[in-house]
Amino acid sequence: MKSKKSGRRRHLPGAGRETRIPFFLIGKHLRHCNKWTLALIIFLLSAAFINLIFINSLFNGVVENNTNQFIHTYTGNITLTPADDGKMFEDASPVLREVEKNPEVTAAAAELVIPATLQYGEQKGDWKVTAIDPEREKNATTISRKMVEGAYLEPGDADGMIIGSEVAGLDSQDGDDRGLRGIRVGDTVTATVDELPARDLTIRGIFRTRFNRTDDRAFVTTAAVDLFPQMKGKATQIIVRTRKNGGEDAVVAELKAAGVPATFLTWEQAAKGMQSITDSFVTINALLTSVGFIIAAVTIFIIIYVDISNRRQEIGILRAVGVKGYLITWTYVLQAAVYSFCGVVLGTALFFGVIVPYFRIHPFRLPIGDVNLAVVPVDYVWRSLSVVFVGMLSGLIPALIITREKILDAILGR
Amino acid sequence: MMSQNPTDNVTPAGGEVVLVDDICRTYRMGEVEVPALRGVSISLNRGDFLVVTGRNGSGKSTLLHQLGLLDSPDSGSIRINGVDVTALREKERARMRLHDLGYIFQEFALIAELTAIENVMLPAMMLERTSECRERARELLAEVELERQLDHLPRQLSGGEQQKVAIARALINDPEVLFADEPTANLDTVSAAEVLEIFRSLNRDKGHTIVMVTHEMEETVCGNRLLTLSDGKIVHEE
The missing domain is CATH 3.40.50.300 (P-loop containing nucleotide triphosphate hydrolases)
Structure with a gap:
């Protein structure tokens, strides 16, 4: 022990050294604290974080699924209709060839949509029957991959028809008279179009996309309608798929510049009727996210506030031995940041390792389709930072309060 | 000036x-x-x-x-x-x-999550290199006959030993x-x-x-x- 008589030791200025104190104390705390308590705190923080991203991901999933279903099974990225307000492309082939020259276009298919009455036994109803080239349609939509019974249409099949699950009444409830209930592959339906002679068509397959608008459709090949001279080679619309969603406006501009004779409608324009639904989901998402934020913030605040308030005596001791107030404050702010960060990491692991895979296997069944959780990277980062920020704030407040009260009150718990 | x-x-x-x-x-x-x-x-x-x-x-x-x-x-x-x-x-x-000033409390007032040597060296860490703090804390704990308990947490020490740690901590900055x-x-x-x-x-x-x-x-x-x-x-x- 250094003797007083040998003279007092001279201390070097500690400005740089003292900043070690928070890291030293946090390290020791994490090493020696009650591991169960620490695990519980981090688990609760992760639960708060998961709560924040789950609701958001669910609504993002709904919107994303809605968009994908719309593009993949209904309109494509761009829908072309006749330019001169006519009802039909008299000959769709040259338009298809021109469209396919664009490097951003991956597929294009002409469709002739005909309102028809379908009759199966005593049951009948009005649906839109669409005449397609099966080969082109396979590339333009995903319907060929959604067959639940039978097979997709073969090119040149002039007597076949595939119908959606809504048309087949597969999902109809008791008392619901919509759909040709009981119809199976191989059965015959009678199709009537306006004044044209009725035709018997054989059901080749039934598809289910889980997108109501698509499942309420029926398809035949162009060969079937070519039997009627007034319809041969005609199309009411051409659906176009592009390399990526978004950026359709640029492709439209290029097609217009190339002189493609059509009126162009991007999927967003075509989906205007659905925009209000999407907007509603976005609004609900925003509201629930706000509530989720408040709940998460209060949860995080209570957890960290209680933890740090319970260490009031420790803070008093640190002050009594001369540790500066700002270092003590930083110790608990950084500790709260570590807690929160660990909560985010655990929450991320649970969310992406357990919750997302679970809902991928067991998706939410909604009328617009099977909905999975969809995480938007920006939302994830923003919520992660929010949790850490709220955590730090929750550490700052009690630390500031305790470092400003009387040392003896803190130490003696008065 | x-x-x-x-x-x-x-x-x-x-x-x-x-x-x-x-x-x-x-x-x-x-x-x-x-x-x-x-x-x-x-x-x-x-x-x-x-x-x-x-x-x-x-x-x-x-x-x-x-x-x-x-x-x-x-x-x-x-x-x-x-x-x-x-x-x-x-x-x-x-x-x-x-x-x-060095202050010794009736109730020892040690940080529960720091070992004996860490409790002693903490005030010195505001001023000196960690190795110097640790060495001086070791010396002080040896002076109060706790050289075998350097890495013990307060809860692993008797009341007398805890008070000796508190004395060593009070002395660390001379x-x-x-x-x-x-x-x-x-x-x-x-x-x-x-x-x-x-x-x-x-x-x-x-x-x-x-x-x-x-x-x-x-x-x-x-x-x-x-x-x-x-x-x-x-x-x-x-």
């Missing part, structure tokens, strides 16, 4: 380390005011071992809290090394607690004055005797200035000065 920090050591020539002048401290308990100190004045020279005694509620711990800069008097002044500490801001008081608030109150007889012997040795052999509060009459013989308080006033001094 060189400026002088208000807490820099400027010990008067006479070796007077602490000068307390007519301090008063009143606590408020609801509507009731309880005077804990009523005009206490003392002077402490370097190398003094002052024992402060008195009954419970006499004001002895309150006096020590004022001297240790854990509390502030309502009136009067306290000068440590010539500096009027009652006029200092909390930042400067913290600096003085770190550099010039303070001007050591304050001990009933350091043996929570110890068994053997541990209490060991702790008192450490204080005697620190004063006799190392020249440390010590102020110790106790209500055990047999401990009053440890020091070379004795102060008896009653109802917040000095009633006996020798």
Whole structure:
């Protein structure tokens, strides 16, 4: 022990050294604290974080699924209709060839949509029957991959028809008279179009996309309608798929510049009727996210506030031995940041390792389709930072309060 | 012109380390005011071992809290090394607690999550390299015969051992004055005797200035000065 008589030791200025104190104390705390308590705190923080991203991901999933279903099974990225307000492309082939020259276009298919009455036994109803080239349609939509019974249409099949699950009444409830209930592959339906002679068509397959608008459709090949001279080679619309969603406006501009004779409608324009639904989901998402934020913030605040308030005596001791107030404050702010960060990491692991895979296997069944959780990277980062920020704030407040009260009150718990 | 920090050591020539002048401290308990100190004045020279005694509620711990800069008097002044500490801001008081004062609590006041050596080295880490702090903490713990318990947490130590760690921590920054608030109150007889012997040795052999509060009459013989308080006033001094 250094003797007083040998003279007092001279201390070097500690400005740089003292900043070690928070890291030293946090390290020791994490090493020696009650591991169960620490695990519980981090688990609760992760639960708060998961709560924040789950609701958001669910609504993002709904919107994303809605968009994908719309593009993949209904309109494509761009829908072309006749330019001169006519009802039909008299000959769709040259338009298809021109469209396919664009490097951003991956597929294009002409469709002739005909309102028809379908009759199966005593049951009948009005649906839109669409005449397609099966080969082109396979590339333009995903319907060929959604067959639940039978097979997709073969090119040149002039007597076949595939119908959606809504048309087949597969999902109809008791008392619901919509759909040709009981119809199976191989059965015959009678199709009537306006004044044209009725035709018997054989059901080749039934598809289910889980997108109501698509499942309420029926398809035949162009060969079937070519039997009627007034319809041969005609199309009411051409659906176009592009390399990526978004950026359709640029492709439209290029097609217009190339002189493609059509009126162009991007999927967003075509989906205007659905925009209000999407907007509603976005609004609900925003509201629930706000509530989720408040709940998460209060949860995080209570957890960290209680933890740090319970260490009031420790803070008093640190002050009594001369540790500066700002270092003590930083110790608990950084500790709260570590807690929160660990909560985010655990929450991320649970969310992406357990919750997302679970809902991928067991998706939410909604009328617009099977909905999975969809995480938007920006939302994830923003919520992660929010949790850490709220955590730090929750550490700052009690630390500031305790470092400003009387040392003896803190130490003696008065 | 060189400026002088208000807490820099400027010990008067006479070796007077602490000068307390007519301090008063009143606590408020609801509507009731309880005077804990009523005009206490003392002077402490370097190398003094002052024992402060008195009954419970006499004001002895309150006096020590004022001297240790854990509390502030309502009136009067306290000068440590010539500096009027009652006029200092909390930042400067913290600096003085770190550099010039060592405080030993009745309840040990160790950080539960730090080992013995970490508790001791913590105040020094504000000033020195970690390796130097650790080495000096090891020396101090060896001095109080705890070299085998360096890595023990407080809960793994007996009361006497915890108090020895607290003494080593108080000494780590080589303070001007050591304050001990009933350091043996929570110890068994053997541990209490060991702790008192450490204080005697620190004063006799190392020249440390010590102020110790106790209500055990047999401990009053440890020091070379004795102060008896009653109802917040000095009633006996020798």
